[in-house]
Amino acid sequence: MRRLNPSEPAWCPGCGNYSILPTLDEAIDEVGIDRHRLVLVSGIGQAAKLPHYTKANVFNGLHGRALPPATAIKLANHELEVLITSGDGDMYGEGGNHFIHAIRRNIGVKCFVHNNQVYGLTKGQASPTSDEGMETKIQTHGVMARPLNPLALAIVEGASFVARSCAVTRDHLKEMMMAALKHDEGFVLLDILQHCPSFNRRNTAKWYRDHVKPVGDDHDPTDVHAALDLAMTWGEEIPIGVIYRSDRPSLEGRHPVLQEGTLVSRYEG
Numbered sequence: 001m002r003r004l005n006p007s008e009p010a011w012c013p014g015c016g017n018y019s020i021l022p023t024l025d026e027a028i029d030e031v032g033i034d035r036h037r038l039v040l041v042s043g044i045g046q047a048a049k050l051p052h053y054t055k056a057n058v059f060n061g062l063h064g065r066a067l068p069p070a071t072a073i074k075l076a077n078h079e080l081e082v083l084i085t086s087g088d089g090d091m092y093g094e095g096g097n098h099f100i101h102a103i104r105r106n107i108g109v110k111c112f113v114h115n116n117q118v119y120g121l122t123k124g125q126a127s128p129t130s131d132e133g134m135e136t137k138i139q140t141h142g143v144m145a146r147p148l149n150p151l152a153l154a155i156v157e158g159a160s161f162v163a164r165s166c167a168v169t170r171d172h173l174k175e176m177m178m179a180a181l182k183h184d185e186g187f188v189l190l191d192i193l194q195h196c197p198s199f200n201r202r203n204t205a206k207w208y209r210d211h212v213k214p215v216g217d218d219h220d221p222t223d224v225h226a227a228l229d230l231a232m233t234w235g236e237e238i239p240i241g242v243i244y245r246s247d248r249p250s251l252e253g254r255h256p257v258l259q260e261g262t263l264v265s266r267y268e269g
Helices: 017-031 047-053 067-076 088-094 096-105 150-157 170-182 205-211 224-231 256-260
Strands: 038-042 057-060 081-087 110-115 161-166 188-193 212-214 238-245
Touching (some): 017 110, 038 047, 038 067, 047 110, 057 067, 088 110, 096 150, 110 170, 150 224, 161 170, 170 238, 224 238
Parallel strands (some): 038 057, 081 110, 212 238
Antiparallel strands (some): 161 238
């Protein structure tokens, strides 16, 4: 694995994060993003540790609270590339309220969510995306709530770019990461399906290989109804690829105060 930071990752053996980390590094370099202008923002969780193992500016916040500081950073200096690395519990559970309203505002940040359908750091209870019926040490009778659908939610609330990939399909994952990083207007969501060998014995790496299927070339990502159909598809086939894309302008692009330049530039010197 290509290492930009000598720190030893504190992930379980076989964790999907081990493929997500080098894939992200490759995508950043191939897109040509200047790491001095890159800010990685995270909350708490296994996915949130990723910024510690690469090179960029980093803000590590509270559980479920990655989006507020990411929003503040982007509004203070909208010339920065702000990328959030978060888990499904961190972003869709504790951070669910922030997730909805950041999309509604269409703030221009990239949100990469490592979705392993379980709380891995806190030892395996169900997350908002756990399949109905999944048994855990806490949900001993199986999950009784319907799983949250982050893609459908993002589309309905007006995100500018919505995509899904999987940790076990590294070539496809890099393609989606690069597409997300190149999208330069508005809120970007990349939901990354990820196996957790320690606590999720249902959605294994093999299970994902057997179920994920790339979106066909005939899909029009600007068609909101077709995008919602794909977002709602989960079962024998799980579509991965660019699900939705729009040209909706970002919050920072519309804000009249920011048309005069970055906020930080007014206080330099």
